Amino acid sequence: MKISLGMVLALCLAGLQFVAVTFVVFSSFLTSEKVLLAHARDLLRDVGTNTIEHSKGFLKPARGAAELATRLAENEVIASDNFEQLEKLLFQQLQISPQFAGVFYGDETGxxxxxxxxxxxxxFRSxxxxxxxxxxxxxxxxxxDRYAIVEERADPTDTYDPRERLWYQTASEKLTSxxxxxxxxxxxxxxxxxxxSPVFDPFGGIRGVVGVDIGIDAISExxxxxxxxxxxxxxxxNRNGDVIAHPNQELIxxxxxxxxFRFVNxxxxxxxxxxxxxxxxDSTAEVSVEREVSSRFGLGDSTFVSTLMPVISEELPWTIAVYAPEADFTGEIKANRSQNVWIxxxxxxxxxxxxxxxxxxxxKPVRAFAVRSSLVSQGEVSASEPLPKTYRELERANETLVQAIAERKKSEAEFGRTFDLASRGMAQIQAKTGKLMRVNTKFADMLGYTNDEVLQLTAHDISHPDDPVAAFFFEDGGNTGSEYLHEKRLLRKDRSVIWVSENVIVIRDDAGNPLHAVVTVDDITERKASERKIQQLSWDLSHSARVNVMGQMATSLAHELNQPLLAITQNMDSALFNLQQSTCDIEELKTILQETDRQAHRAGDIIKALRGFVKKDGVEKAEFDFQELLEQTLQLVRSEAKEHGIHISTDAVDLxxxxxxxxQIAQVLVNLLRNAIEAIxxxxxxxxxxxxxxxxxxxGLMVDVLDTGPGFDPTSDLFEQFETTKEDGMGLGLSICRTIVESHGGKLWYxxxxxxxxxxxxxxxxLIPKSVPEIQNELSA
Structure with missing residues (x-):
């Protein structure tokens, strides 16, 4: 949908106002937001600092616990096997140290x-x-509190072993607190x-380990x-990425x-x-932050700010992490921003x-000018009519526009007359759909329709189903050609078929997309019929020539062989008569037999010469492009194949x-292809x-000719002379083909x-490269 000039002016004016106000609102918001985010980072830093100081309060009891463990390790009660006294000693230490969660001792025997x-x-529980x-x-x-027993019971299911605990193994290994x-x-x-701390025996060996537990759940609180x-x-x-304190202790x-149980990472x-x-x-080997790190990130539809504080100390390698939603600090200013946007x-x-x-x-003057231009273009108003009151620039544009409209209307009128009065059939066809947009009377008469009837059809409707429609009419429009010239068949209204020569000119826009096509057609049905008659005559003459040649060969064979055979017969009769006489003349009989031998050799020479004619001995051989020969051979048989609705596909590349x-090779190809065509x-x-x-x-080279015909009788010998499956065949084609192929050193089979x-x-x-003398020797052999 196109927007009018008035709407554009109004939108531009309103848009400028909106952009100006929005710019002021957002600049104010960004400034305020920057201040509030800086304040948020300061707040997060203060929270982290406060948490660090609070966490350092646990360092003092931890140091005291280490000192207590050392003192206990030096106590004689710990070194003895009196576990009742040991329990009482540990009970007293727990009473005087309220920050401790428990005191314990484990030895090497478990x-x-x-x-x-x-x-x-x-x-208290022991x-x-x-x-x-x-x-x-x-x-x-x-x-x-007075060490009196409140309840006592055994726990047979307990499997606790102090020697498997990390504190025991570490103290035993390092031999220090x-x-x-x-x-x-x-x-x-x-x-x-x-x-x-480890407890040693008198010989310096490990006797056991004494320790103190300090709870840190108060940090989470x-x-x-x-x-x-x-x-x-x-x-x-913690430095290994474990979360050791969180407001929700269930999560850690x-x-x-x-x-x-263990801490979650x-x-x-x-x-x-x-x-x-x-x-x-978690992707790092050790969580260690040397300086404060602030960041901003998004999660879902919300934005958050976060701060990481440096590690508390070497003794407490803990990192404080703080986060908060950005909306907690900028929510009100964002709401105010929305209000300002509405304003x-x-x-x-x-x-x-x-x-x-x-x-x-x-x-208003521009609109009046546009209306007048449209009326002039449609011919409802004369271009000489005075202009409505308008701007000076539009008056000059009007003169150019009116001149262009006049030229266009003149061109359209000339094209319309040429289109309608043309002696050839013409049609204007829509792109992609192939719909007939305009036709002349010659085109409609050619197909037997009226002009109105043919405009309801498409190029697909009038084309023969076995003939392709021009690529211009395909729906993908992928062909970029602008002109097509080909022969095809069209269907008339009575479904009869006519042959036409079709010239298609594609009209495209500046982007190369097809708009429509102008098609010119000539009826060539009579020419096609004449070509078929000439072609049929050519086939008949060719067949007659082949029959005539074979007749001449038979006549020549009978005439040439008659004399030596008659001479042989007479000589043999004379020889028999001579042998029947009582006085046989050996010299005369010898002369008769020699004459008989000479006549027999003469007959043999006649047959040899005839066989040499059939084998075409002495035909000149040379190197030639087989792929080119193949293409030329297909030209000879393609029209015959098309006449019978047969498609020939080829697969021959880089031969x-x-x-x-x-x-001779062309004769083999033509014979095999024509046999395949005639079979189908x-x-x-x-x-x-x-x-x-x-x-x-x-x-070398292998050629394969395959057809979808009915095949052959398996009992017939296809390559035998005078053996044929055709009613009017002579049975010499395949035999001659095999002779030609074998004379070239190849093989022919079915x-x-x-x-x-x-x-x-x-x-x-x-191909074996040969010199000129070698070729001459072969031809003379």
């Missing part, structure tokens, strides 16, 4: 004493694993870290109380296949925002209405040259096809393909 805080039935005589026992004891990375405690299933915007969160990552742990945490913001850290749209609408009124006033008699023409098979295939082989179709094949040996 014995284990663990005192921890409990939620009931007593405030777990004692003892091995005696190869038997393991596990006792659970709950005590009150250690504290572990955060992990999930086996007993309480809460997050924490462990400080442990602290994070849950932080206000990071409206819905932001802070979390803590997951169960292993053996029933134990940042790449698998159930917080999708945290995973999107910091999940890339700008309202101003633009008012400006557009005013501009439309103004544009209508400006456009090697051949040495031999070009005429005399039958009623549905598929009417002859396939000619030629290809290079290791030994076989059926997998579908039962007849297939004649012959080979020609590879």
């Amino acid at each position: 014995n284990f004493v663990y005192v921890m805080r409990s939620d009931g039935p007593g405030p 777990k004692i694993v003892m091995w005696e005589d190869g038997q393991r026992t596990t006792d659970l004891i709950w005590r009150d 250690i504290w572990t990375d955060p992990y999930i405690f086996f007993t309480s299933q809460k997050p924490g870290i462990t400080a442990a 602290f994070l849950s109380r932080l206000n990071v915007g409206d819905s932001g969160k802070a979390l803590i990552l 742990r997951t169960q292993n296949t053996d029933g134990t 940042i790449a698998e945490i159930g917080d999708p925002v945290a995973r999107a913001a910091f999940g890339h850290l 700008a749209a309202s101003i633009a609408l008012i400006s557009g209405i005013f501009g439309l009124v103004l544009a209508n006033y400006i456009h 090697d040259p051949v040495y031999g008699s070009r005429v 023409a005399d039958s009623d098979v549905e598929e009417r096809l002859v396939k000619l295939k030629a290809m290079n082989t290791d030994n 076989q059926e393909d997998e579908n039962g179709n007849s297939r004649f094949c012959f080979t020609l040996p590879a």
